[in-house]
Amino acid sequence: MDVAPVQEPHAVVSVIDTREAYLAAVEAIAAGHGPIAIDAERASGFRYSQRAYLIQIFRRGSGVFLFDPPAIGDFSDLNALISDEEWVLHAASQDLACLREVGLDPERIFDTELGARLAGLPRVGLGTVVEELLGIHLAKEHSAADWSTRPLPQSWLVYAALDVELLPDLRDAVGALLTEAGKADIAEQEFSEVLHREAKPPKTDAWRKLSGLHTVRGARNLAVARSLWQARDDYAQEIDTAPGRLVPDSSLVAAAKAMPDSKHALAGMRDFTGRASRSELNRWWAAIEAGMSTDDLPALRGPGDAMPPPRAWSDRNPAADKRLKAARAAITDLSTELTIPLENLLTPELLRRLAWSPPSDLDVDSIRSALTELGARPWQVDATSQVIHDAFVDASQIEEEPGEPVS
Template sequence: MADEFRVIETREAYGEAVERIAGGVGPVAVDAERASGFRYSQRAYLIQLFRRDAGTFLFDPTTIGGFDELQSVIRDEEWVLHAASQDLACLREVGLDPAAIFDTELAARLLGMPRVGLASVVEELLDIRLAKEHSAADWSTRPLPQSWLRYAALDVELLVDVRDRLAERLVDAGKEEIARQEFDATVHREAKPPAAEPWRRLSGIHALRSPRNLAV
């Protein structure tokens, strides 16, 4: 794992990353960071991707724009996500839409694992402890601190290894086909309509009491 992480912010750097990803092998681990507790929208402010023989990539979708080239390279590959239903909408918003996924959280649930958060699943399967202190951070912050980027990178760097361990357990449990059907249903599930009043979900809104503050 690299000591210093760089956010891909230009079209030139993005193009180079797509070439490297195309030369990778196997499934593609994908994650996205939002700022839903700080912003009205559910848009992605950082998109992380890992593929074996290619490496880890941290994309800034607010500066890159479209992801058509990346989509064409990875669309038909299996995408590995943890709690995919939380990220698919914001990924599709920038043009990233998988044909097939492996949802590590859903797989953990089907296997009856007692804790299905990513940190817990990684610790049980890989004996590696992940710090999750930045999970509720304001990812619209710029520039993003290195500690945040390190946290974001780890969310995908270990995901393919986790996928492989879970896939073995699903086969052993005779739940491989059930999992495949559940993953497929997640991809094709109709998206929820956006909230009519998204401001009601802002962090700390419950602490406001006066009508004037609520109006603001």
């Protein structure tokens, strides 16, 4: 069995953490040629913020540069020199926000992860795609590291450098696959959508995302859960620590269910754990008291969507249920035919909304207009509108099955 070669030992990598070194790097990157390969490392799971703690840039003719964003601060002068070049990222949607936070904002991108999906590769993690298309085994042992650590270990820096050094070659390989499959225009539309996608507004009732909250009964108990969640979130933001590292969701839910009648009782709960569960006991007890006394009791259920979950459609809206099942089957077949993942061909949410509230005039043009209004890209509209129309028409012609005779 052929084994992909492992990368050769890497030269020592240093971090750019002074303004003088940063400006020298800006000049070197500007003097290079070809696309800008870029990646960012955050400290998800360790820190509250999603800021970048390391930014890696590679450009042919320039080399690789690793920047310390907290030390550098603003990258706008680098951005001014490279923003109109193509930037290559892997899973761009994960990094664009933290890059923009420091002034790095591209005008066009090539997303090797998304491109690999559209090309039909079954697995699209960076290491897997690099091995598949470039024949190089890329170790990924530091992907979940705490990148806010200072100083960063040399092995981590080498890992970070390799993430971008291979991106230009990977971009060429993925681009060739897309061109060969006739999907280059599709990919360009998808890359543009990622680049210009509006940030999601803050979630309403974010506390309802507490894992295990469904086991909490009663509005007063929910009020305590909400108060505890808010106290934890405020403190986590204050000290820039991931909330779950202070007190896990399971502990907040346990306290909301138990409703301890004193701070001492809270301290005695065996399932109220976490590194800040006792050191910040006054904070958590104050939150419980606030939840117990508030007049602003939450609804037993969160604000719902006008559209119920599909499992309820057969009772709530049988016609929509038939449309959704027929269209979903047809789109699944089309996904296989085009070798494009279902969620990229047309998001399930968009298809559900169209099936729930279809155009009054059920023709292909009205389906096209509805898809466009819901946010589908032109290639998605072209690929799916006829298929959805035909499925909806077929669904409307299905007669109800006669009931079983009563014995």
